[in-house]
Amino acid sequence: KAGVTxxxxxxxxxxxQQVTLSCSPISGHRSVSWYQQTPxxxxxxxxxxxxxxxxxxxxxxxxxxxxxxxNSRSEMNVSTLELGDSALYLCASRYQRGTGELFFGEGSRxxxx
Amino acid sequence: xxxxxxxxxxxxxxxxxxxxxxxAYSNSASDYFIWYKQESGKGPQFIIDIxxxxxxxxxxxxxxxxxxxxxxxxxxIAATQPGDSAVYFCAESxxxxxxxxxxxxxxxxxxxx
Numbered sequence: 001k002a003g004v005t006x007x008x009x010x011x012x013x014x015x016x017q018q019v020t021l022s023c024s025p026i027s028g029h030r031s032v033s034w035y036q037q038t039p040x041x042x043x044x045x046x047x048x049x050x051x052x053x054x055x056x057x058x059x060x061x062x063x064x065x066x067x068x069x070x071n072s073r074s075e076m077n078v079s080t081l082e083l084g085d086s087a088l089y090l091c092a093s094r095y096q097r098g099t100g101e102l103f104f105g106e107g108s109r110x111x112x113x
Numbered sequence: 114x115x116x117x118x119x120x121x122x123x124x125x126x127x128x129x130x131x132x133x134x135x136x137a138y139s140n141s142a143s144d145y146f147i148w149y150k151q152e153s154g155k156g157p158q159f160i161i162d163i164x165x166x167x168x169x170x171x172x173x174x175x176x177x178x179x180x181x182x183x184x185x186x187x188x189x190i191a192a193t194q195p196g197d198s199a200v201y202f203c204a205e206s207x208x209x210x211x212x213x214x215x216x217x218x219x220x221x222x223x224x225x226x
Contacts, residue, residue: 004156035216043157043202043216056212090156100147100206100214104156 002026004105006091012111018079021108025072025093031055032074033102034066037088046089049074050097078110086112121200123221132190134220136203141184143205147214148177148188152199160188160201190222198224 005024013019025032034046045058049068066076072093078085088109092102126132138146144165149157163170163177163186170177176189186203200221204214 042218043204045213045215048212058213092156097212100145100162100204101159102149102157102214104158106154106156 004091004093004103006089006105006108008108009106010109010111012113013081014113015081015083017081018077019081019110020075020077021089021091021110023074023076023091023093023105025074025091026095026103029093029095029103030072031094031097032068032072033092033094034074034076035090035092035104036060037090037107038086043090046076048097055097081112083112086110121219121221123223125223125225126193127225128193128195130193132188132193132197132222134188134190134201134222136186136188136217136220138184138186138203138205138217139215140205140207141181142207143215144208145206146177146179146186147204147206148175148186149202149204149216150197150199151202151219157202193222193224195224195226198222 007022031050033048036044047066048056052068063079068074088107090104090107092104094102147162148160151157161172161177163179168179174191178187200219202219203217206214
C-alpha cells in the first residue's frame with residue numbers, strides 16, 4: 001500500500017509570493033492533516049480536513065489555507081510568504097478521526113528568501 | 114527532518130540497554146496521548162498511544178506510562194537497537210477524536226554501539 005505522498009519535496013520562494021503544496025493520502029484514508037515543523041517551534045498543527053470539510057484549525061494566520069478534494073487529496077496554500085514561513089510542511093492521513101495513528105508523508109521543505 | 118530540533122535534549126544509551134524518554138504535557142484536560150518517532154529526513158511515525166483511562170500500555174518492545182497526577186508521560190524502549198536512533202515526540206489531544214494534537218519539543222535518542 002503506497003504511503004502518504006507530498007509534492008514538491010523541496011521548493012524555494014521569495015517573500016511576498018504564494019505557494020501551494022499537495023498531499024495524496026493513503027488509499028482509503030479520508031482525514032488529512034497538515035503540520036508545520038521548524039527547529040524553533042517544533043511540530044505545530046495547521047488544520048485537518050475530513051470529507052472535504054475543514055474540521056479543525058490551529059493557530060495560524062489566514063494566509064494559511066487548505067482544501068480537500070473528493071478523492072481525499074489535499075492542498076495547502078500559503079499566501080504572501082514571509083521569511084518565518086520557512087519550514088518543513090508535513091501532511092498526515094488517517095483512516096478515521098478517532099485514532100491518533102497518523103501516517104505522515106516525508107514533507108515539503110519550503111525555503112523563503 | 115534533518116533540521117528538526119537543533120538543540121533538543123539528547124538521551125544517549127548503549128545498544129542493548131533500556132531507554133526511558135520522558136514527556137511533561139501541559140493540558141490537564143488532555144484525554145489522548147501518542148508517541149511518535151522521527152528519523153532523519155522522514156516524517157514522524159506512530160509508535161504507541163494511550164488514553165487517559167489507562168496508566169500503562171505495552172507494545173512490541175515499547176511501554177508507555179501515563180501519570181495524570183503530575184502530567185507526565187514516558188516511553189520505555191526495551192533492548193535499544195541502532196535503528197531506534199531518532200527524535201521522539203509525545204503528543205496530546207484534548208479529546209478522544211485525536212483533534213488538534215499538540216506535540217512536545219522532542220527528545221533525540223542516540224544509540225551507542
